[in-house]
Amino acid sequence: MNKNKQNPNWYLESFVSFEESLNGHSKTFLHDLRKETLPSLEQLSFPTLKDEEWKYTNISSISEQNFIPVSKLPQIILSKEKLKDFLFQGFDYYLLTFVNGIYSNELSDLERIPEGIIIENISTVAKNNPQILQKYFSKLSKTENIFNAINSVYSVDGSFIKVSDNIVLDKPIQIVHINGAEDNKVLSVPRNIIVVGKNSQASIIVNYFGHGSEPYFTNIISEVYVDEGGIVDLIKNQSENENSFHIEKLQAFQEKNSVFNHYNFEFGGSIVRNDINSVLNGENIETHYYGLSLANGKQHIDNHTFVDHAKPNCMSNEVYKAILDDEAHGVFNGKIIVQKDAQKTNAYQQNKTILLSKKAKIDTKPQLEIFADDVKCSHGATVGHLDDEAYFYIRTRGIPENLAKSILIRAFANDVVESVKIEQIREQLNHMIFEHLHRVEIISE
Amino acid sequence: MSDLKEKNVKSDEVSDDMKVLDDLTSSEYKWGFVTEIESETAQKGLNEEIVRFISKKKEEPEWMAEWRLKAFRYWQKMIEPHWPNVEYQPIDYQNISYYSAPKQKPKLNSLDEVDPELLKTFEKLGIPIEEQKILSGVAVDAVFDSVSVATTFKDTLKEKGIIFCSISEAIKEYPDLIKKYLGSVVPYTDNYFAALNSAVFSDGSFVFIPKGVRCPMELSTYFRINAQETGQFERTLIVAEENSYVSYLEGCTAPIRDNNQLHAAVVELVALDDAEIKYSTVQNWYPGDKEGKGGIYNFVTKRGACKGINSKISWTQVETGSAITWKYPSCILQGDNSVGEFYSVAVTNNKQQADTGTKMIHLGKNTRSTIISKGISAGKSQNSYRGLVRIGRNAEGARNFTQCDSMLMGEKCGAHTFPYIEVDNESAKVEHEATTSKVGEDQIFYLNQRGISTEDAVNMIVNGFCKEVFKELPMEFAVEAQKLLAISLEGSVG
Numbered sequence: 001m002n003k004n005k006q007n008p009n010w011y012l013e014s015f016v017s018f019e020e021s022l023n024g025h026s027k028t029f030l031h032d033l034r035k036e037t038l039p040s041l042e043q044l045s046f047p048t049l050k051d052e053e054w055k056y057t058n059i060s061s062i063s064e065q066n067f068i069p070v071s072k073l074p075q076i077i078l079s080k081e082k083l084k085d086f087l088f089q090g091f092d093y094y095l096l097t098f099v100n101g102i103y104s105n106e107l108s109d110l111e112r113i114p115e116g117i118i119i120e121n122i123s124t125v126a127k128n129n130p131q132i133l134q135k136y137f138s139k140l141s142k143t144e145n146i147f148n149a150i151n152s153v154y155s156v157d158g159s160f161i162k163v164s165d166n167i168v169l170d171k172p173i174q175i176v177h178i179n180g181a182e183d184n185k186v187l188s189v190p191r192n193i194i195v196v197g198k199n200s201q202a203s204i205i206v207n208y209f210g211h212g213s214e215p216y217f218t219n220i221i222s223e224v225y226v227d228e229g230g231i232v233d234l235i236k237n238q239s240e241n242e243n244s245f246h247i248e249k250l251q252a253f254q255e256k257n258s259v260f261n262h263y264n265f266e267f268g269g270s271i272v273r274n275d276i277n278s279v280l281n282g283e284n285i286e287t288h289y290y291g292l293s294l295a296n297g298k299q300h301i302d303n304h305t306f307v308d309h310a311k312p313n314c315m316s317n318e319v320y321k322a323i324l325d326d327e328a329h330g331v332f333n334g335k336i337i338v339q340k341d342a343q344k345t346n347a348y349q350q351n352k353t354i355l356l357s358k359k360a361k362i363d364t365k366p367q368l369e370i371f372a373d374d375v376k377c378s379h380g381a382t383v384g385h386l387d388d389e390a391y392f393y394i395r396t397r398g399i400p401e402n403l404a405k406s407i408l409i410r411a412f413a414n415d416v417v418e419s420v421k422i423e424q425i426r427e428q429l430n431h432m433i434f435e436h437l438h439r440v441e442i443i444s445e
Numbered sequence: 446m447s448d449l450k451e452k453n454v455k456s457d458e459v460s461d462d463m464k465v466l467d468d469l470t471s472s473e474y475k476w477g478f479v480t481e482i483e484s485e486t487a488q489k490g491l492n493e494e495i496v497r498f499i500s501k502k503k504e505e506p507e508w509m510a511e512w513r514l515k516a517f518r519y520w521q522k523m524i525e526p527h528w529p530n531v532e533y534q535p536i537d538y539q540n541i542s543y544y545s546a547p548k549q550k551p552k553l554n555s556l557d558e559v560d561p562e563l564l565k566t567f568e569k570l571g572i573p574i575e576e577q578k579i580l581s582g583v584a585v586d587a588v589f590d591s592v593s594v595a596t597t598f599k600d601t602l603k604e605k606g607i608i609f610c611s612i613s614e615a616i617k618e619y620p621d622l623i624k625k626y627l628g629s630v631v632p633y634t635d636n637y638f639a640a641l642n643s644a645v646f647s648d649g650s651f652v653f654i655p656k657g658v659r660c661p662m663e664l665s666t667y668f669r670i671n672a673q674e675t676g677q678f679e680r681t682l683i684v685a686e687e688n689s690y691v692s693y694l695e696g697c698t699a700p701i702r703d704n705n706q707l708h709a710a711v712v713e714l715v716a717l718d719d720a721e722i723k724y725s726t727v728q729n730w731y732p733g734d735k736e737g738k739g740g741i742y743n744f745v746t747k748r749g750a751c752k753g754i755n756s757k758i759s760w761t762q763v764e765t766g767s768a769i770t771w772k773y774p775s776c777i778l779q780g781d782n783s784v785g786e787f788y789s790v791a792v793t794n795n796k797q798q799a800d801t802g803t804k805m806i807h808l809g810k811n812t813r814s815t816i817i818s819k820g821i822s823a824g825k826s827q828n829s830y831r832g833l834v835r836i837g838r839n840a841e842g843a844r845n846f847t848q849c850d851s852m853l854m855g856e857k858c859g860a861h862t863f864p865y866i867e868v869d870n871e872s873a874k875v876e877h878e879a880t881t882s883k884v885g886e887d888q889i890f891y892l893n894q895r896g897i898s899t900e901d902a903v904n905m906i907v908n909g910f911c912k913e914v915f916k917e918l919p920m921e922f923a924v925e926a927q928k929l930l931a932i933s934l935e936g937s938v939g
Contacts, residue, residue, distance in 0.1 A: 364866045368860075370851070373856050373858065379862070379879050381877040
């Protein structure tokens with residue numbers, strides 16, 4: 001196998017055959033963007049532990065493998081009925097399904113979309129309505145590292161959601177990404193573009209699942225634009241296979257009076273890295289980040305968040321929690337910048353971790369950079385194991401060991417789960433956490 | 446108060462607060478003066494010859510010269526680090542004179558033999574040696590431009606078996622101890638500035654507390670940087686043997702000066718079983734003028750090793766001076782049940798920059814550490830806290846509590862926190878808390894209401910903000926520290 005630690009040659013070489021496989025799609029502006037980004041694949045190299053931003057995350061197992069870019073929809077492996085098992089149920093929703101980053105019409109459900117709302121896949125929009133796509137595509141997210149470049153060069157599809165002004169979306173949108181294959185190592189590089197207009201409101205749930213036995217690499221770029229007075233709830237459920245690699249960069253941009261809530265539930269993946277960034281570009285903006293990571297085995301989950309307070313009178317709040325078992329390694333880096341003019345900023349950040357085993361490990365780095373004086377900012381980080389006293393108390397009430405543990409862990413996770421607004425999702429998340437604890441034998445039968 | 450009022454009338458747009466801030470920020474460095482003492486200075490530049498010259502000047506044995514040369518050769522291969530959150534003009538290491546000593550005189554037995562000029566300098570600083578000697582019972586090892594010229598209370602200390610002398614004396618008289626401990630906590634390979642210091646250190650203090658001895662007095666060294674364009678490379682080594690205790694004070698002020706002076710000191714502490722070392726610093730070197738011109742670069746490596754069981758090392762620092770402060774007094778908690786503490790107040794004003802904090806490396810079982818850091822930034826200054834708490838895999842039951850608070854005064858300053866927390870043991874408990882805010886308008890209003898002027902109110906609030914750290918300082922220093930803080934922020938904050 002070709003081992004290129006420092007040089008993304010594989011992704012350079014693959015481009016020719018990839019381009020050929022595109023056929024008719026190579027005429028769109030997307031392809032021009034691909035070609036523009038191509039040189040940066042040559043210039044950029046994979047980050048090492050010496051890069052401050054990747055200090056705790058060793059991605060050599062990603063860079064040493066050659067993942068094959070996908071340009072066509074693979075054979076569908078599951079029925080629409082079966083797909084439902086992976087989704088949050090109990091409420092109505094629009095459904096966009098992607099397999100290895102390519103849209104599947106068969107598995108999607110986009111009927112009766114009200115006027116003023118676009119819920120489509122990117123390659124369709126690129127064909128039918130390129131102007132509108134061009135207006136938002138890659139406008140927020142700049143190529144910052146090799147992974148962004150790989151996405152930009154190889155991405156052919158993804159979700160495009162646009163809500164015009166003054167509309168409250170009648171039901172949530174669920175996006176499902178099914179990744180992986182039985183026969184080769186695939187590269188899945190979807191994009192998610194979400195644009196919510198003035199005083200509009202939308203909630204979107206993005207799910208990532210794996211299938212197949214081979215390792216695969218999901219590398220996503222998401223862009224979220226929230227216009228004045230808009231409200232966006234974005235829930236991420238990352239339940240990829242345990243032999244998969246998952247990297248997402250999310251860039252949000254908020255105008256005045258808007259609200260952006262991001263909920264990040266990390267269950268799967270062997271090496272996971274999220275970069276979640278928001279720019280608060282107006283007054284009276286609210287940004288909330290909630291995160292919960294459950295990891296075991298040798299999982300590595302790295303969450304980087306960045307809140308950029310560019311204007312005065314905004315508030316941001318962040319709660320990130322992790323429960324780590326076995327030899328799992330958690331990383332958190334929460335950056336808050338308060339720019340010079342951003343007076344009257346309130347910014348809060350909390351990072352709490354529970355280590356359940358001797359070999360579990362957490363590296364956390366909350367970071368405040370403040371250039372304005374009239375602000376209230378705080379961050380807190382705690383690391384510990386389950387509270388002995390609380391455990392003892394519960395046990396004295398005659399509750400068995402396993403249940404006592406489970407109660408404490410779920411209580412710890414509850415802050416994050418409770419913040420989700422849709423009740424059915426909360427219930428299912430609780431269920432998923434419980435299942436996870438069982439599966440990894442934190443709680444035995 | 447009436448002064449303030451007059452000023453306020455002049456510009457209505459500027460609030461009282463801002464006015465006070467402006468005043469505070471505009472106060473000049475008060476303690477600058479140059480003492481005229483003939484000094485013997487090595488020619489500028491750095492090469493093996495200079496290293497040998499320094500070693501020879503200090504009448505050092507050959508093994509020491511070799512050690513210096515090893516460090517120098519290693520340093521040559523290193524690259525200057527640039528990761529901290531500070532900005533400065535590149536340093537020309539060949540444009541610095543690496544040795545400067547007051548003209549050699551025969552060894553002194555009493556204060557009478559000390560150059561009166563020198564004594565006057567100390568008097569100006571408000572700490573006359575004689576008074577200290579009589580009143581406070583503090584033994585002073587006065588370091589004036591790198592060479593000890595007066596050491597007091599030596600006899601008292603000698604009775605107890607305590608060694609308190611300049612490091613160059615120690616190299617000559619206690620080579621075994623020096624060979625054993627010098628570079629044991631901060632090896633010359635540690636970092637760029639530690640390597641530089643190891644090659645060219647001029648002098649410093651050596652303290653040795655033998656088994657079971659509790660040092661009866663606070664040991665104190667008064668540092669001053671004098672001769673122009675002379676880098677100061679101090680080397681301090683403190684060893685506390687089993688079941689001993691020592692409290693060490695380090696304080697500094699420096700004269701006004703135009704050229705940037707590089708200060709790259711190394712401080713090493715070694716605490717064996719049940720020993721305790723308390724190291725306190727008040728640093729008020731010349732911070733440069735309002736434009737940030739001149740001022741001292743304070744790039745210091747300070748580290749303590751809690752080698753023994755139940756040992757304790759406590760760092761307390763009040764940093765108000767220097768154009769750039771870049772240091773992380775650290776504790777390596779090797780021994781089981783050992784304790785590390787770090788209390789810090791860092792004040793930056795005008796264009797000062799500070800990137801300071803601590804490292805607590807937990808290796809032993811049941812090790813505990815506490816970090817309290819208070820940053821105050823005013824004017825156009827940048828103040829960063831950078832800290833590391835690492836819990837090693839075998840550090841069962843380790844415990845850390847960190848609190849770092851920042852206070853901002855003025856719209857153009859910045860306060861930053863970069864804490865690193867690395868936990869590799871599930872039984873550890875680590876808590877980190879940080880806040881950033883400005884002096885509360887409601888607090889000022891409350892105090893104004895009680896008839897306290899805005900300036901006094903701010904001083905009061907700032908002092909309250911720093912209280913937790915000040916109370917850790919020895920009495921003599923606590924007074925001085927409060928004085929310093931008031932001067933640094935004078936007129937400023939109101």
